[in-house]
Amino acid sequence: MLATKQPVLRRFWYAVMPLDHLKDGPKPFTLLGEPIVLFLDAKGEPAALEDRCCHRTAKLSKGWCNNGNIVCGYHGWEYDREGKLVMIPQFPFEQPIPDARARSFRAQARYGYVWVALDEPLSGIPEISEEGDPRYRRIHQFYAKWNTAALRLMENSFDNAHFAFVHKGTFGDINQPKPEKYEIVETDYGFDAETIITIRNPPNAFRISGTSDPTTRRHQRNKWFMPFCRRLDMEYPSGIRHIIFNCATPVSDGEIQVVQILFRNDTEADCSTQELIDWDAAIIAEDRDMLESTDPDAIVDLSRKIEKHMPSDRPGMLMRKRLLELLQAHNECEIPRHETT
Numbered sequence: 410m411l412a413t414k415q416p417v418l419r420r421f422w423y424a425v426m427p428l429d430h431l432k433d434g435p436k437p438f439t440l441l442g443e444p445i446v447l448f449l450d451a452k453g454e455p456a457a458l459e460d461r462c463c464h465r466t467a468k469l470s471k472g473w474c475n476n477g478n479i480v481c482g483y484h485g486w487e488y489d490r491e492g493k494l495v496m497i498p499q500f501p502f503e504q505p506i507p508d509a510r511a512r513s514f515r516a517q518a519r520y521g522y523v524w525v526a527l528d529e530p531l532s533g534i535p536e537i538s539e540e541g542d543p544r545y546r547r548i549h550q551f552y553a554k555w556n557t558a559a560l561r562l563m564e565n566s567f568d569n570a571h572f573a574f575v576h577k578g579t580f581g582d583i584n585q586p587k588p589e590k591y592e593i594v595e596t597d598y599g600f601d602a603e604t605i606i607t608i609r610n611p612p613n614a615f616r617i618s619g620t621s622d623p624t625t626r627r628h629q630r631n632k633w634f635m636p637f638c639r640r641l642d643m644e645y646p647s648g649i650r651h652i653i654f655n656c657a658t659p660v661s662d663g664e665i666q667v668v669q670i671l672f673r674n675d676t677e678a679d680c681s682t683q684e685l686i687d688w689d690a691a692i693i694a695e696d697r698d699m700l701e702s703t704d705p706d707a708i709v710d711l712s713r714k715i716e717k718h719m720p721s722d723r724p725g726m727l728m729r730k731r732l733l734e735l736l737q738a739h740n741e742c743e744i745p746r747h748e749t750t
């Protein structure tokens with residue numbers, strides 16, 4: 410599945426940029442191949458327009474903000490958050506502004522990020538109940554571009570069979586290649602997948618897990634939010650909850666913006682923000698290296714047989730089934746089927 414070829418994917422919310430990146434002016438972003446410009450309106454709320462001036466097509470992201478409007482840097486034409494042209498500085502004062510606009514898109518702030526939906530959303534922004542809960546702190550861990558497909562990151566998220574191999578340098582144990590099973594419950598937003606796994610607990614993970622035992626267990630209560638968000642909720646026997654939320658925001662067919670937000674029920678004194686960033690950076694770098702080596706044209710067809718014999722890939726199979734149903738229900742284009750079995 411190439412994301413830009415599936416129009417229904419425009420009907421979901423994606424985390425595109427930390428809100429504070431917009432404090433010093435408009436910024437460009439490409440979402441599903443669509444160049445957009447993000448800026449803050451007069452109330453400080455994020456706005457998203459096509460990144461193209463209707464005068465002579467200059468990128469609006471090269472301009473600046475004026476009282477919550479965006480000004481094109483080429484000749485100063487000015488647009489409001491709905492994309493309506495509100496000022497042409499070359500016109501005499503009494504001359505009316507023509508009815509012209511730049512296309513606008515839905516934009517909202519949530520979890521310290523700007524979220525954008527290009528077309529009418531089929532579902533809301535995923536709920537994270539720990540947001541605003543005083544027992545939890547929120548840490549923006551990563552915001553990075555990867556050369557892979559969003560579906561590749563999602564299938565990897567629920568794939569316990571890669572731990573022993575990809576993560577042998579951090580928490581995986583190469584001598585334990587048999588993955589634990591998931592209990593999976595389908596939901597309207599995707600699925601819940603629960604499992605308990607044993608992991609290595611090297612000294613640089615002691616403060617992450619809250620224990621100095623050489624191995625420990627993680628009770629994982631994970632969620633997949635269609636199409637490209639996941640919640641990885643890890644509870645350690647120490648009582649620490651380490652909840653990672655990711656959005657694999659599709660930039661183009663071979664590029665994603667990886668957003669990672671962490672919620673923890675401990676304090677800076679228990680484990681510093683930098684330790685948490687460094688630990689998860691080491692783990693996610695292992696995933697990145699492998700995922701960037703994969704074909705971004707991830708299949709959604711269910712004819713592939715091999716993985717049906719791998720119980721650990723039941724979440725991946727269910728993910729493909731749900732995505733296939735979504736594409737068939739909303740898209741007219743043909744589903745590509747060119748990955749071998």
Ligand code: FES
Pocket residue numbers: 462463464465466467481482483484485486
């Ligand atoms: S191209 Fe934008 S004002 Fe002329």
Ligand SMILES: [Fe+2]
Pocket residue numbers: 565571575576696
């Ligand atoms: Fe991984």
